[in-house]
Amino acid sequence: MIGIFLIGTLLISTGLFFNKNSAINYALVACYTILLWVLGFYEYNHLNTIELEYFKPDALGILLIFAMCIICIPAFYHSYRYISTHDETPRSRGIFFAALVMLMSACSMAYLSNHIAVTWIFAEITTLSASALIYHHRNIKALEGVWKYVFICAISITFIYIGILFLSLAMKQAGIEDMSFDSIMAHYDLLNLFWLKLAFLFIFTGFTAKIGLIPMYTAGIDAKDKAPAPAGALFSSVLMNMGFVGIYRVYAVVAHTQIQHWASVIIIISAVLSIFVATVYMTRIKNIKRMFAYSSIEHMGIVMLGLAVGGIGVYAAILHIILHTFVKPSLFFQFNQIYRVFQSKNIYDVGHYFKYNKAGAIVILLGFISATAMPPSGLFISEFLIFQSLFEAHYFLILILILILLTMIIWGFGSNIFKLLFTPPLIINESKIPRISPWDSASQYFLLALAVYLAYSPPTIFVELIQNAVKLIQ
Amino acid sequence: MTDILLITFTITVLFMSIANRIYTYINILIFQGFILFGVAYLSLSEINTLNLILILLETIIFKALAVPLFIKYLIKRNKITREAEPYLPNFISLIIVTLVIVVTIILSSSIDDTYLDKTYFVVALSNLFTGLYLIVSRKKIITHVIGYLVIENGVFILTLAVGNEMPMLVNLGIMLDIFASVLILGIFFNKIGDFIKDPDVNVLRNLKD
Numbered sequence A: 001m002i003g004i005f006l007i008g009t010l011l012i013s014t015g016l017f018f019n020k021n022s023a024i025n026y027a028l029v030a031c032y033t034i035l036l037w038v039l040g041f042y043e044y045n046h047l048n049t050i051e052l053e054y055f056k057p058d059a060l061g062i063l064l065i066f067a068m069c070i071i072c073i074p075a076f077y078h079s080y081r082y083i084s085t086h087d088e089t090p091r092s093r094g095i096f097f098a099a100l101v102m103l104m105s106a107c108s109m110a111y112l113s114n115h116i117a118v119t120w121i122f123a124e125i126t127t128l129s130a131s132a133l134i135y136h137h138r139n140i141k142a143l144e145g146v147w148k149y150v151f152i153c154a155i156s157i158t159f160i161y162i163g164i165l166f167l168s169l170a171m172k173q174a175g176i177e178d179m180s181f182d183s184i185m186a187h188y189d190l191l192n193l194f195w196l197k198l199a200f201l202f203i204f205t206g207f208t209a210k211i212g213l214i215p216m217y218t219a220g221i222d223a224k225d226k227a228p229a230p231a232g233a234l235f236s237s238v239l240m241n242m243g244f245v246g247i248y249r250v251y252a253v254v255a256h257t258q259i260q261h262w263a264s265v266i267i268i269i270s271a272v273l274s275i276f277v278a279t280v281y282m283t284r285i286k287n288i289k290r291m292f293a294y295s296s297i298e299h300m301g302i303v304m305l306g307l308a309v310g311g312i313g314v315y316a317a318i319l320h321i322i323l324h325t326f327v328k329p330s331l332f333f334q335f336n337q338i339y340r341v342f343q344s345k346n347i348y349d350v351g352h353y354f355k356y357n358k359a360g361a362i363v364i365l366l367g368f369i370s371a372t373a374m375p376p377s378g379l380f381i382s383e384f385l386i387f388q389s390l391f392e393a394h395y396f397l398i399l400i401l402i403l404i405l406l407t408m409i410i411w412g413f414g415s416n417i418f419k420l421l422f423t424p425p426l427i428i429n430e431s432k433i434p435r436i437s438p439w440d441s442a443s444q445y446f447l448l449a450l451a452v453y454l455a456y457s458p459p460t461i462f463v464e465l466i467q468n469a470v471k472l473i474q
Numbered sequence B: 001m002t003d004i005l006l007i008t009f010t011i012t013v014l015f016m017s018i019a020n021r022i023y024t025y026i027n028i029l030i031f032q033g034f035i036l037f038g039v040a041y042l043s044l045s046e047i048n049t050l051n052l053i054l055i056l057l058e059t060i061i062f063k064a065l066a067v068p069l070f071i072k073y074l075i076k077r078n079k080i081t082r083e084a085e086p087y088l089p090n091f092i093s094l095i096i097v098t099l100v101i102v103v104t105i106i107l108s109s110s111i112d113d114t115y116l117d118k119t120y121f122v123v124a125l126s127n128l129f130t131g132l133y134l135i136v137s138r139k140k141i142i143t144h145v146i147g148y149l150v151i152e153n154g155v156f157i158l159t160l161a162v163g164n165e166m167p168m169l170v171n172l173g174i175m176l177d178i179f180a181s182v183l184i185l186g187i188f189f190n191k192i193g194d195f196i197k198d199p200d201v202n203v204l205r206n207l208k209d
Helices: A002-018 A022-045 A059-085 A090-112 A116-137 A140-174 A181-186 A193-211 A218-226 A229-254 A260-282 A288-309 A312-342 A358-371 A378-392 A396-422 A438-456 A460-471 B002-018 B022-043 B049-077 B090-109 B118-137 B141-162 B167-195
Strands: none
Touching: A002 A022, A002 A090, A022 A059, A022 A090, A059 A090, A059 A229, A059 A312, A059 A438, A059 A460, A090 A116, A090 A229, A116 A140, A116 A193, A116 A218, A116 A229, A116 B167, A140 A193, A140 A218, A140 B141, A140 B167, A181 A229, A193 A218, A193 A229, A193 A260, A218 A229, A218 A288, A229 A260, A229 A288, A229 A312, A260 A288, A260 A396, A288 A312, A288 A358, A288 A378, A288 A396, A312 A358, A312 A378, A312 A438, A312 A460, A358 A378, A358 A396, A358 A438, A378 A396, A378 A438, B002 B022, B002 B090, B002 B118, B002 B141, B022 B049, B022 B141, B049 B141, B049 B167, B090 B118, B118 B141, B141 B167
16 A cells, blocks of 8 residues: 555656646645545554555554644645635646645655654655745745755754664664664664664754754744745644654664663753743744744653653653644644735734634634643643653653743743734734635634544544554553 | 775865865865775675665765766856855864864774774764864855765765665665755755855845744
8 A cells, every 4th residue: 555655646746746727736636635544544454564564554653644634634725725815826836735745745654664764765855845845935035944944954864864874883783684663673682772872862863853852943943934834734743743753763762771761861851952942932932933833842842751751751742742733733724814814924913813803813712722731722631641740750840840931931922822812903904804714714623623522532542542652662 | 995095084174174265175075075985995895786886986976076066066156255254263173173083083982892993983973073063164055065065975984884784774875965965956056046146144044033
């Protein structure tokens, strides 16, 4: 099935790239959506069976694939809305959708890959397709965003590659030749710990560019800011999940060795610093889109804390990243409509959103409650469990620090959101404001509700899959 | 013989830290490409012939000729001034790069591993860190690209250290080289040249909070 999926992706994206007819464009995108769902169900029915030598759908991969299947439908819908409201040529539309399809496929293959080198190759492809999306507007700021993104990602994939080389040195002593995750896991006790430490350090640093953590988070912020909002939604969900998968699989090996504690300290340092940086920017930021992007950095920091601390934290980390996959894109999708109303990203130019688009304003309010993990948000459950794990592991100081930082984030986030919703804007020409259909907000309601449902009343299959994914580490 | 080549390779890094003109950097890149050709030929003795030819062609054609010449072409086309414009004086750069090399030597001497030739490790790491240093200490975007290419050359040396056992990794390294260089150089530097007449990182400062 993976072979069919890869061939299908190639054909569809080539078709999208060259096609100029909008009906065919719709049809190709619909075909791709069906293909992605078929892949999800097929892999779910063939859990833990090796395909094409390098791929193995395990519980974590399946969870993330299904999250992507769900997110891809609103992403395509809002992309069409975006394209129709911006005077796009058939060519720029073709490039946009071809890049979107490539990005999703590369991420899904990275989720399912059972080989570190294959994950790395697909990480490279995400850089390529993401850069096409960031450069969509072809202006000087988009160029700056794409240049920074490509340069930092190029350095990050070089780091991952160096990590892979060190991993091969760690395996050399044990006489293991096969670099698949299964084979590394099976021989974890034979690995040379010094090289494994270096390998983990480099691979972790490399993947931080994708997941959005200190030290390489910067590129992602500019990318989400300059890319069209539907693409930004995918960057802050499926692309970040890909970084998570990369780190998770390597950490799963490390977690069984004696250097587990050392690795968890590294992750905790990076996570706490990321939350700190997110706090600093969130409290003074004036650009709405960048604010959403920094909020993602904060959430990834929390996820990593859960992963590093262990115990119930690992379960909560996976739950958190899946719920975040639904919550953050709904804010990005809604941003499109904010921009159509106010024609600006700046917080000083917006306001009284309730007056201009009621359905959208409620999405923003609910999205804010969800993203700051206030009950009844789904993220509340996962964040609470992560805090519980920090408490149980006696990381009291870190827990207090994180709670203070999160409170500051709620203040910064809230003051901007309430300005957007309730305070009248300084200058606005009401005659130019288009009427926004409430149906444009329907998918966001669905995604936010789904996050609540999965957190408070999770289906048995969902819980089992997360528990199986946790078994990789514990 | 390999050791001599590797030591020469490290000396080129020192030379790079004090170079003033961009053309000097490019000439050093060409020289590094030739050294890599020699090192690859000497160290990959157990690899199959076809793969070896591919690797050698990559070093000589891609690393030593195509990329440096393309950068020269870009410099002419975009009328970039020839100064490297470092933020720090060359003398301090020289000291920093020397320190980098000394630290990697000390680091490698603490490793107890019979499976790795430490010379490769020292050369690779010192190249990696010098590349990073060049990126942060030079003003022009084109010198950032050169810094990245220096990092890639360092990584290539490390690949050669494990290349005999795992030829797949060498091939992946080649893929990384070609992919990243083409992406960075081909598409975007061309575009940056179209937009900005004298590319310098200071013009790319609009995206901020």
